[in-house]
Amino acid sequence: MYTFPSPPPAVVPQTIFPRHPIFISTMALSCSRVSHQDQTDTTMPSPSPPFTTGLSVRLASRTGTLQTVTSGLAPTHLQANLIILPSRYASDFRLLCARNPVPCPLLAESSSPGSFSSLRSHLTSCSGVPVDVAADIDLRRDAPGYRVYRDGKLLSETEQRDIVAEWTDDHVGFLIGCSYSFESALSRAGLPPRHVVMNRNVAMYRTSVPLCPAGVFTGGTYVVSMRPYRSAEIERVRDVTRPFVQTHGEPIAWGWEGSKRLGIRDITRPEWGDVVLREDGKTVFREEEDGEYVPVFWGCGVTPQNAVMMAGLGGTVMGHAPGHMIVLDVREGGVFELE
Amino acid sequence: MYTFPSPPPAVVPQTIFPRHPIFISTMALSCSRVSHQDQTDTTMPSPSPPFTTGLSVRLASRTGTLQTVTSGLAPTHLQANLIILPSRYASDFRLLCARNPVPCPLLAESSSPGSFSSLRSHLTSCSGVPVDVAADIDLRRDAPGYRVYRDGKLLSETEQRDIVAEWTDDHVGFLIGCSYSFESALSRAGLPPRHVVMNRNVAMYRTSVPLCPAGVFTGGTYVVSMRPYRSAEIERVRDVTRPFVQTHGEPIAWGWEGSKRLGIRDITRPEWGDVVLREDGKTVFREEEDGEYVPVFWGCGVTPQNAVMMAGLGGTVMGHAPGHMIVLDVREGGVFELE
Numbered sequence: 228m229y230t231f232p233s234p235p236p237a238v239v240p241q242t243i244f245p246r247h248p249i250f251i252s253t254m255a256l257s258c259s260r261v262s263h264q265d266q267t268d269t270t271m272p273s274p275s276p277p278f279t280t281g282l283s284v285r286l287a288s289r290t291g292t293l294q295t296v297t298s299g300l301a302p303t304h305l306q307a308n309l310i311i312l313p314s315r316y317a318s319d320f321r322l323l324c325a326r327n328p329v330p331c332p333l334l335a336e337s338s339s340p341g342s343f344s345s346l347r348s349h350l351t352s353c354s355g356v357p358v359d360v361a362a363d364i365d366l367r368r369d370a371p372g373y374r375v376y377r378d379g380k381l382l383s384e385t386e387q388r389d390i391v392a393e394w395t396d397d398h399v400g401f402l403i404g405c406s407y408s409f410e411s412a413l414s415r416a417g418l419p420p421r422h423v424v425m426n427r428n429v430a431m432y433r434t435s436v437p438l439c440p441a442g443v444f445t446g447g448t449y450v451v452s453m454r455p456y457r458s459a460e461i462e463r464v465r466d467v468t469r470p471f472v473q474t475h476g477e478p479i480a481w482g483w484e485g486s487k488r489l490g491i492r493d494i495t496r497p498e499w500g501d502v503v504l505r506e507d508g509k510t511v512f513r514e515e516e517d518g519e520y521v522p523v524f525w526g527c528g529v530t531p532q533n534a535v536m537m538a539g540l541g542g543t544v545m546g547h548a549p550g551h552m553i554v555l556d557v558r559e560g561g562v563f564e565l566e
Numbered sequence: 567m568y569t570f571p572s573p574p575p576a577v578v579p580q581t582i583f584p585r586h587p588i589f590i591s592t593m594a595l596s597c598s599r600v601s602h603q604d605q606t607d608t609t610m611p612s613p614s615p616p617f618t619t620g621l622s623v624r625l626a627s628r629t630g631t632l633q634t635v636t637s638g639l640a641p642t643h644l645q646a647n648l649i650i651l652p653s654r655y656a657s658d659f660r661l662l663c664a665r666n667p668v669p670c671p672l673l674a675e676s677s678s679p680g681s682f683s684s685l686r687s688h689l690t691s692c693s694g695v696p697v698d699v700a701a702d703i704d705l706r707r708d709a710p711g712y713r714v715y716r717d718g719k720l721l722s723e724t725e726q727r728d729i730v731a732e733w734t735d736d737h738v739g740f741l742i743g744c745s746y747s748f749e750s751a752l753s754r755a756g757l758p759p760r761h762v763v764m765n766r767n768v769a770m771y772r773t774s775v776p777l778c779p780a781g782v783f784t785g786g787t788y789v790v791s792m793r794p795y796r797s798a799e800i801e802r803v804r805d806v807t808r809p810f811v812q813t814h815g816e817p818i819a820w821g822w823e824g825s826k827r828l829g830i831r832d833i834t835r836p837e838w839g840d841v842v843l844r845e846d847g848k849t850v851f852r853e854e855e856d857g858e859y860v861p862v863f864w865g866c867g868v869t870p871q872n873a874v875m876m877a878g879l880g881g882t883v884m885g886h887a888p889g890h891m892i893v894l895d896v897r898e899g900g901v902f903e904l905e
Contacts, residue, residue, distance in 0.1 A: 322808070326815065329665050329778045436775060437827055439668045439818050439865070442808070469661070469781070476665065479778050488776055526778070 280304065281361060284554040285369040291388055293371045296550035302411060303559050305360070305474070306552040307334055307402035308528045309370055310535060311390070311545040314340040317399040319442030323534060324403070326439040330449050330530035332404035332473040334555070335360045341396035343367045350473060350557060353564045361556045366400040367391045372548030379539050386548030393543055404474040405528045405552065406452060408559050409467070413454075416467045420454040421503055421511065421520075429454065430497035431527055435490025438534060447534035451479065451489060452527040455503050455511050455520035458482070464523060470563045475526040482521045494522055499529060619643065620700060623893040624708040630727055632710045635889035641750060642898050644699070644813070645891040646673055646741035647867045648709055649874060650729070650884040653679035656738040658781030662873060663742070665778040669788050669869035671743035671812040673894070674699045680735035682706045689812060689896060692903045700895045705739040706730045711887030718878050725887030732882055743813040744867045744891065745791060747898050748806070752793075755806045759793040760842055760850065760859075768793065769836035770866055774829025777873060786873035790818065790828060791866040794842050794850050794859035797821070803862060809902045814865040821860045833861055838868060 278284045278293075278300040287293035297306055312320055317340070324333035338345040343366040350358040372386030375393050406429075410420055422429045429452045438447040456464050461481050469477040480489050494512045495502060503511045511520050535544060547553065559565060617623045617632075617639040626632035636645055651659055656679070663672035677684040682705040689697040711725035714732050745768075749759055761768045769792045777786040795803050800820050808816040819828050833851045834841060842850045850859050874883060886892065898904060 322811075322815075325811065326668050328667065435827070437819065440816065442804075442816075465781075472661075472664065476661075477779065477781075480776065488774070 278554075281554040281556045282363060285361070285364060288371040288551075289365055289368040294388065295371055297371060297552045297554055298407070298550060301554050303408075305334070305555045305557050305559065305562075306405050306407050307360075307555055308405055308532070309366065309400060309402060309545075309547040309553050310531060311366065311394075311398050311400045312535070312540065313542040313544070314397050314399050316443060316538075316540055319444055320401060320531075320535070322441035323438070323444045323447075324401070324531065326441050327530070329475060329479060330438070330451075330526035330528070331534075332475065334402040334404050334473060336401045337366070337399045340399050343394060343398075343400060346400075346402070350562050352561060358557055358562055360402065364553070366553070367394045370547040370551050370553045372551035374546055374548050376536075376544045376546075378541050379536065379544075386551065390545050393545060395543070398543075398545075401531075402553060402555075403528050403531055406471075406475050406525060407552075408474045408563070409471040409476075409525075412467050412471070412559070412565070413464065416463070418456070418460060418464055418467065422454070422501065425504060427504070428500040430501060430503055431499040431529055432489070432491050432494075432524075433498050433533075438530070443538050443540070444534050445538075447530070447537055449479070449489070450498075450527045450529040450533055451491075451524040452500075453494070453497070453503070453522045453524050456481075456523050457519060458521055461521075461523060468525070470565055471559075473562065475528075478523045478525050481523040485524065486522050489524060491522075617893075620893040620895045621702060624700070624703060627710040627890075628704060628707040633727065634710055636710060636891045636893055637746070637889060640893050642747075644673070644894045644896050644898065644901075645744050645746050646699075646894055647744055647871070648705065648739060648741060648884075648886040648892050649870060650705065650733075650737050650739045651874070651879065652881040652883070653736050653738050655782060655877075655879055658783055659740060659870075659874070661780035662777070662783045662786075663740070663870065665780050666869070668814060668818060669777070669790075669865035669867070670873075671814065673741040673743050673812060675740045676705070676738045679738050682733060682737075682739060685739075685741070689901050691900060697896055697901055699741065703892070705892070706733045709886040709890050709892045711890035713885055713887050715875075715883045715885075717880050718875065718883075725890065729884050732884060734882075737882075737884075740870075741892060741894075742867050742870055745810075745814050745864060746891075747813045747902070748810040748815075748864075751806050751810070751898070751904070752803065755802070757795070757799060757803055757806065761793065761840065764843060766843070767839040769840060769842055770838035770868055771828070771830050771833075771863075772837050772872075777869070782877050782879070783873050784877075786869070786876055788818070788828070789837075789866045789868040789872055790830075790863040791839075792833070792836070792842070792861045792863050795820075795862050796858060797860055800860075800862060807864070809904055810898075812901065814867075817862045817864050820862040824863065825861050828863060830861075 281301050281304040284297060284300050324331040333349050335346040335348045338347045344364055346360060348358060348360045350360060352358050368389040373390045374386055375382045375390060410423060413420055431450055431452050434449045434451055436449040465477045486494060495510050505511055512518060532546060620640050620643040623636060623639050663670040672688050674685040674687045677686045683703055685699060687697060687699045689699060691697050707728040712729045713725055714721045714729060749762060752759055771790050771792060773788045773790055775788040804816045825833060834849050844850055851857060871885060
């Protein structure tokens with residue numbers, strides 16, 4: 228059983244945790260929980276009703292009764308990042324995902340331009356049978372919060388409840404996998420990610436690893452999420468996350484050599500999310516290469532959002548508000564070959 | 567119409583072309599034509615019979631009447647790199663391809679361990695219908711030449727005619743896409759790759775861009791092929807090669823900035839293949855960033871072979887001899903949305 232040297236405090240005193248500034252320069256954080264600094268976003272969902280299905284989360288979002296982040300809701304159901312583009316960019320974006328499936332795993336998309344309730348799924352069961360992501364879905368209302376960009380500029384820092392007014396017959400929605408699933412699996416395997424234990428946001432970094440370009444989407448690089456583990460745990464961590472093919476799968480790099488290969492300059496300064504801390508409030512990586520933990524890096528759903536923002540697209544681009552994911556009907560066991 | 571400043575000589579005098587040493591440290595060159603230094607490999611196929619179908623090439627290889635490289639045979643038919651592994655590595659290799667589809671496009675594989683004539687295709691038509699790669703195929707005999715490695719060591723520099731004796735019930739064969747197809751398309755578009763015009767091998771380079779690891783396959787990096795073009799031609803070159811999704815597709819980087827981002831130290835010293843030359847025998851890139859041409863880089867089929875060799879696998883691993891590809895029934899137009 229995996230344990231930290233001493234159990235983390237149940238309530239984390241704000242004062243002993245020096246917060247690192249969060250640089251939200253992309254359209255939205257991925258499925259990762261948003262920073263504690265954003266009080267609106269971190270309002271935890273009401274404990275009742277207990278959301279046990281993706282549909283219950285979507286309906287509560289659709290009717291406006293759920294306006295919070297979706298972290299922890301409807302366990303074992305896949306949650307998805309949402310990106311909505313003018314149709315003229317759709318084929319290039321689809322190709323971007325196909326060429327970079329680890330950071331940009333495309334789960335489903337509008338079956339045709341303008342379609343917000345009929346989706347074409349790219350998921351299959353372990354035996355290769357196509358799997359629908361959701362039977363009753365409305366991309367305009369089923370995330371608990373949205374962000375809208377016009378000609379590359381965010382219209383408002385406050386998330387919108389829906390995008391019914393902004394959606395046009397020319398829009399195409401894309402659902403991208405997120406790492407909630409494998410975090411649960413790591414916890415079940417006795418390897419809980421440290422930020423989960425500490426109730427913080429996962430640390431995310433820009434890298435120098437180029438994405439394979441696709442049409443208008445050029446110059447992008449991988450964004451990675453990082454979870455610290457002991458060296459002896461890495462092979463087990465790789466094994467546990469490997470089956471989660473459509474939610475980033477196994478790590479793309481680990482250890483200090485891996486960190487250098489990704490071009491990460493300072494592990495204590497993530498571009499998004501929170502610094503990883505010890506129980507005494509100091510960074511896990513204070514001693515760098517002499518410490519007990521080494522960084523382990525996964526492809527991150529911020530990658531395609533970052534690529535979209537870098538492409539400087541014209542027109543109206545939309546996405547879920549940070550942490551306010553669309554929760555699907557499909558469950559982990561239905562699409563991943565789990566142990 | 568694309569033209570070089572002056573037409574290349576019909577017969578290239580050996581003396582004016584200073585050959586760069588070729589460092590063949592991987593199991594086999596990809597589908598690219600082999601170097602002129604290897605006289606055995608560069609024996610051009612007899613002009614008769616004219617091979618117009620993949621089956622005719624495979625049957626001639628199977629009966630031993632064709633023992634040469636397959637460059638230019640059965641135009642518009644897909645040609646494939648062949649990698650054969652002990653079954654215990656098959657799922658990791660399949661995952662390596664799935665996570666890195668641009669340099670490692672998996673076309674088909676043995677339908678079960680030991681199967682050399684029944685293949686499971688991963689190709690679909692433009693409308694999504696599964697497409698068989700070949701109706702009558704024998705992975706043990708249908709390449710005009712093979713190489714065999716035992717515990718990571720090449721058994722003989724001389725290629726074998728077949729691997730009937732070495733194939734076991736435990737072997738799994740994989741067919742990986744190659745770039746012959748898009749080279750023809752570039753030529754048809756008036757943008758013939760310079761090495762084709764000069765009748766040389768394409769230049770290939772190791773990069774520092776990490777592959778996404780998969781199981782036993784860790785630490786690999788992209789290998790790229792390079793074709794020089796004028797800056798003004800790059801967008802057209804991207805457009806022409808973009809549809810060839812299963813044969814590396816559009817370039818992954820271009821220009822001198824792109825070259826740096828890939829970690830290429832010296833463009834005049836490719837790790838495999840030939841230096842790109844001007845008509846006077848000097849390198850195209852002699853003047854580096856001041857020259858008329860800039861380098862354009864594509865994912866390369868040497869990548870998975872390199873990853874296999876780096877993994878230090880035990881047992882018997884086999885592949886096609888450099889340039890001696892398996893030619894398939896499927897044609898470009900059947901799987902790519904061409905202009």
